[in-house]
Structure formats: structure tokens, C-alpha cells
Amino acid sequence: MAEVEAALYLIPVNISDAPLESVLPSGNTAIIRGIRHFIVENVRTARRFLLRCDRTFDIGASEFHELNGHTDLREVSSWLEPLRRGEPVGVMSEAGCPAVADPGALAVSIAQREGLKVVPLVGPSSILMALMASGFNGQGFAFHGYLPIGEDERRKRVRELESESRRRGMTQIFIETPYRNNRMVATLAETLRGDTLVCVASEITDPERESIVTLPVREWKKREYDYSKHPTIFLIYCGG
Amino acid sequence: MAEVEAALYLIPVNISDAPLESVLPSGNTAIIRGIRHFIVENVRTARRFLLRCDRTFDIGASEFHELNGHTDLREVSSWLEPLRRGEPVGVMSEAGCPAVADPGALAVSIAQREGLKVVPLVGPSSILMALMASGFNGQGFAFHGYLPIGEDERRKRVRELESESRRRGMTQIFIETPYRNNRMVATLAETLRGDTLVCVASEITDPERESIVTLPVREWKKREYDYSKHPTIFLIYCGG
Numbered sequence: 385m386a387e388v389e390a391a392l393y394l395i396p397v398n399i400s401d402a403p404l405e406s407v408l409p410s411g412n413t414a415i416i417r418g419i420r421h422f423i424v425e426n427v428r429t430a431r432r433f434l435l436r437c438d439r440t441f442d443i444g445a446s447e448f449h450e451l452n453g454h455t456d457l458r459e460v461s462s463w464l465e466p467l468r469r470g471e472p473v474g475v476m477s478e479a480g481c482p483a484v485a486d487p488g489a490l491a492v493s494i495a496q497r498e499g500l501k502v503v504p505l506v507g508p509s510s511i512l513m514a515l516m517a518s519g520f521n522g523q524g525f526a527f528h529g530y531l532p533i534g535e536d537e538r539r540k541r542v543r544e545l546e547s548e549s550r551r552r553g554m555t556q557i558f559i560e561t562p563y564r565n566n567r568m569v570a571t572l573a574e575t576l577r578g579d580t581l582v583c584v585a586s587e588i589t590d591p592e593r594e595s596i597v598t599l600p601v602r603e604w605k606k607r608e609y610d611y612s613k614h615p616t617i618f619l620i621y622c623g624g
Numbered sequence: 625m626a627e628v629e630a631a632l633y634l635i636p637v638n639i640s641d642a643p644l645e646s647v648l649p650s651g652n653t654a655i656i657r658g659i660r661h662f663i664v665e666n667v668r669t670a671r672r673f674l675l676r677c678d679r680t681f682d683i684g685a686s687e688f689h690e691l692n693g694h695t696d697l698r699e700v701s702s703w704l705e706p707l708r709r710g711e712p713v714g715v716m717s718e719a720g721c722p723a724v725a726d727p728g729a730l731a732v733s734i735a736q737r738e739g740l741k742v743v744p745l746v747g748p749s750s751i752l753m754a755l756m757a758s759g760f761n762g763q764g765f766a767f768h769g770y771l772p773i774g775e776d777e778r779r780k781r782v783r784e785l786e787s788e789s790r791r792r793g794m795t796q797i798f799i800e801t802p803y804r805n806n807r808m809v810a811t812l813a814e815t816l817r818g819d820t821l822v823c824v825a826s827e828i829t830d831p832e833r834e835s836i837v838t839l840p841v842r843e844w845k846k847r848e849y850d851y852s853k854h855p856t857i858f859l860i861y862c863g864g
Contacts, residue, residue: 394756406651407746411643484755484762493759496823496838504753504836506647506829512752513744515724516634519733522724526766526794554766583736589746596744598736 388418390470392495394488396507397433399479399615400590404436407508407589413437415505419474420446421466423491430476451475451487461494468500479615481509485529485559511557514585514617517596518555521621525555533564539575542620546576550622557619565611568618569604576620578602583619586611628658630710632735634728636747637673639719639855640830644676647748647829653677655745659714660686661706663731670716691715691727701734708740719855721749725769725799751797754825754857757836758795761861765795773804779815782860786816790862797859805851808858809844816860818842823859826851 393415398407416437424430427448434441449463467473477486481504495502515522526548531541545556560568565586572582580601587593593614599607633655638647656677664670667688674681689703707713717726721744735742755762766788771781785796800808805826812822820841827833833854839847 403651406649408649409644409646410650411646481752481756483757483759484752486762489759489762492757493838496759502757502759502836503834504756504828506746506748506753508746509749509752512721512724512749513746516721516744517723517732517742519723519729519736519742522726522729523769524767527764529763588744594743596742598733 386414386418388415388472390467390472391501391503392464392467392492393419393472393474394482394492394502394504395474395476396481396505396509397429397476397479398436399508399510400587402589402591409506412505412507416474417441419472421463421471421473422446422448422476423451423460423463423473423488424448424476425452425478425486425488426450429478433476451491453487455487457490460490464491464494464500467495481507484509484511508589510585510588510615510617513588514583514596514619515555515557517585518583518619518621519598520555520581520583520619521553522555524553525557528556528558530560531558535571538571542571542575545620546580546622549620553623555619555621557617559617562613562615565614565616566609569609569611572618572620573601573604576601581621583621584609584611584616585619586614586616588617626654626658628655628712630707630712631741631743632704632707632732633659633712633714634722634732634742634744635714635716636721636745637669637716637719638676639748639750640827642829642831649746652745652747656714657681659712661703661711661713662686662688662716663691663700663703663713663728664688664716665692665718665726665728666690669718673716691731693727695727697730700730703731704734704740707735721747724749724751748829750825750828750855750857753828754823754836754859755795755797757825758823758859758861759838760795760821760823760859761793762795764793765797768796768798770800771798775811778811782811782815785860786820786862789860793863795859795861797857799857802853802855805854805856806849809849809851812858812860813841813844816841821861823861824849824851824856825859826854826856828857
């Protein structure tokens with residue numbers, strides 16, 4: 385087994401069917417090979433990912449702890465025991481970069497509180513890649529996670545983001561549960577001003593299905609689309 | 625020369641002395657090899673990066689346009705001519721992911737306006753990697769670029785970000801010109817509340833010098849540090 389420096393490694397996971405070599409640095413695999421303790425959002429997808437990185441990965445000799453909505457959060461600190469005694473620990477979310485839009489940040493905050501070393505690895509972030517490809521202001525932006533589900537609150541929130549973008553020139557980014565994506569596009573088209581720009585970035589890094597389209601709201605009103613069940617990022621921008 | 629689909633490729637550039645294979649997917653190089661038209665923040669660093677990716681890269685047969693503070697922005701559209709006739713074009717910033725904290729977004733917005741395909745590639749983003757490793761809320765965050773230089777305005781702005789983080793639970797991220805980094809840490813330590821958390825993330829991806837430290841303001845006051853001239857990201861978080 386490879387020697388890897390003791391640290392909490394934040395390991396990005398492929399977010400699409402793209403070949404690993406087009407979305408992850410090969411150096412990540414070298415580090416993964418030296419880790420036997422993992423904090424993961426979902427054990428099954430984590431194991432599958434490790435084997436995709438290295439078909440000979442010793443899953444049986446590895447330890448997995450699930451950090452998600454069902455976790456007793458008082459347990460998390462104990463999962464860093466290997467790191468405290470000098471062994472590397474890995475953190476993986478279901479998809480993309482851990483500790484961004486998933487519960488992994490809790491493990492990181494405990495490590496930081498104790499002065500343990502934290503090392504983020506490079507990988508695909510659909511939030512950042514959507515921002516890059518939108519053509520919107522990347523010198524000021526805000527990510528809001530999920531917006532409210534109720535239609536009235538949602539329209540109100542979407543209008544707030546539009547006026548915030550107009551006032552401060554910042555790109556406003558958010559996500560939606562994939563089966564509600566079409567409803568979100570409709571809400572944006574019906575609610576925002578005609579000249580406000582909306583970027584819809586879907587299936588990022590997928591070699592066949594990636595689609596990143598920026599249009600003014602008045603064009604979205606006329607356009608046909610189907611983003612249902614496709615992982616998608618939404619961006620609003622006024623100004624510039 | 626490799627055949628690469630016609631698109632505007634957003635090509636991340638190494639932000640440290642790290643070996644390429646630890647920060648960039650090998651697939652990026654395969655795409656770069658098929659591109660002969662580039663829009664870059666700085667021609668010299670762009671050429672050096674291309675040769676680092678592939679020592680045999682045909683620089684002489686390639687065309688470079690500089691998009692930075694000195695550019696006549698009316699020219700930018702004409703640099704997309706190759707793409708309009710079906711040839712790939714690459715965009716590179718000085719360091720990190722293009723079109724985020726650099727002028728490359730203008731080229732992307734023109735491509736989007738004309739319905740030309742835009743493809744972001746995976747690479748190191750110090751903003752996102754700092755957020756991952758901070759342990760702060762990644763489900764809501766804002767990036768503000770540079771803060772004001774004047775001491776009074778700066779303190780005021782820093783306090784605004786602190787209260788925004790407290791009110792909305794969002795991580796607040798910003799950068800500083802590297803030679804002013806120490807002054808920024810001092811400003812944060814003197815201005816913010818003792819229990820507000822500050823993460824200072826420096827030399828991200830550098831195998832020797834990377835340092836990502838989260839501490840409450842009261843600890844930063846006592847701590848010795850020297851971030852002068854080291855590329856650094858600052859993050860503020862209250863709550864959680």
C-alpha cells in the first residue's frame with residue numbers, strides 16, 4: 385500500500401459518465417490508493433467509485449462511515465481517530481466536490497478545530513463549471529443551494545435574487561431537485577424581467593448530454609426544453 | 625493534429641508548482657493538442673503552459689489574442705471567427721479557471737449570445753478548494769473578489785460581510801493582492817468579533833507550501849503568520 389501523508393483528503397467524485405481521465409487528475413488515484421478510512425455520503429456509490437479508480441482497491445480492508453441526513457452527528461468526531469494517530473482519511477460526497485453542497489463540511493470543521501491537516505483535491509464542481517461557461521460575472525457571485533419549494537415563496541425568492549444581481553452585479557446561482565427542473569425554468573421565465581439573463585447548465589461533464597445555454601428571459605419563454613431528471617444548475621445575471 | 629469538436633474550451637491553468645498530473649485531468653491535454661486559436665490573459669504564461677502540457681506543441685502554428693485590462697474590447701468578437709467556421713478555440717487565464725476571476729467571461733458571453741458551444745474543462749479553482757477545506761457552509765456562499773483598499777472602507781466592508789454571514793448563514797469569500805495579505809489578516813483580526821471564524825487558504829495545490837487554516841478571530845489575534853506575496857483566499861463564517 386502506498387504511503388500517503390496523514391491528512392483529511394477531500395476527494396471529488398465523478399459527476400457524470402465521463403471517463404475518469406477527462407474529469408480527474410491521475411494524481412488523485414495515487415492518493416486514494418493509500419487511504420483505508422473513509423467518510424462518505426453513500427457507501428455503495430463510494431465503493432463503486434474507488435473500484436472505478438483502481439480495480440484492485442482493497443475494499444475489504446477499508447472502513448466506511450456514512451455522513452448524511454441519517455447520521456448521528458455526535459459520532460463524526462470519532463471517525464477522525466485514524467487521522468489523530470497519523471493515518472490519512474478520505475471524504476467523498478455522492479457526486480462532485482465534497483464539503484460544498486453536502487454534509488461533509490462537518491468532518492472538515494472538526495479537523496480544522498483540532499488543527500489537523502486538510503487537503504482538497506482537484507475535481508469537477510458543477511457550480512464552478514456552470515459559472516465559467518455562463519459568460520456571467522465571475523468576479524462576484526453567490527450560491528444559494530435550493531430555493532423554497534412553494535410556488536409563491538419561490539417566485540418571491542427568485543425576484544429577490546434578480547434585484548440583488550441588478551443592485552450588486554453579482555451572478556446568482558442555485559439548484560433544484562432534478563424532477564422539478566422544468567418547473568423551475570418555467571418559474572424563471574414567468575417571473576423575471578425579459579432582459580434578465582438566465583443560464584441553465586445541465587449534465588455538466590457528460591460527453592453526450594452536457595448543455596450550457598445562456599439566454600435572456602424573453603427567449604426562454606419561447607424555447608422548448610426538457611431538463612427533467614437531468615442534474616442542472618441555474619444562474620441569473622442582470623447587468624454588464 | 626487531433627480532431628477536436630468545435631467549441632469554446634475553457635482551459636484551467638496550473639496555479640502552483642504542482643506536477644500537472646496532480647492538478648489537471650490528462651484528458652485536458654488531449655483537447656489542448658487539437659486547438660490552434662487561443663484567447664489568453666497573458667501570452668507568455670499561456671505559451672509556457674501549453675509547452676508544459678505537451679513539449680511538442682506547435683506554438684508557431686498557433687494564434688494568441690490577449691484579453692486583459694489593455695484589450696480593446698471591440699476586438700474580442702473577431703477572435704471567435706475560427707469557432708464560427710467550425711474550429712475549436714481555447715480560453716486561458718493567467719492561473720486557475722478562466723472566466724471566473726479574470727476578463728475571459730467576455731469571450732464566453734459573446735459565444736453564448738451567438739449560440740456557440742462552450743465547454744468548461746476541469747481544473748484547480750482556489751476559490752472552490754478553499755471553500756471545501758475551510759469546513760464552512762458550502763450550501764450557501766458568496767465570492768466578492770477584491771475588497772476596497774482604503775483602511776476605513778475596508779473595515780466597513782469586512783464588518784458588512786460578517787453581519788451578512790451571521791444573518792444568512794452564508795460563507796463570505798474574497799481575495800487580496802498578495803503583498804497586502806498580512807495587512808488583510810490584521811484587519812480581520814482587529815475588526816471582527818472574537819468568535820467569528822476566519823479561514824486563510826494560501827498556496828493552494830502547492831505540494832510544499834499549501835496552508836489552509838481555520839481559526840476564530842480571537843486565535844488569529846495571537847497567531848504569528850506571514851502570507852505576504854503568497855496567493856491567498858480569505859473566508860469568513862459566523863454561525864453553524
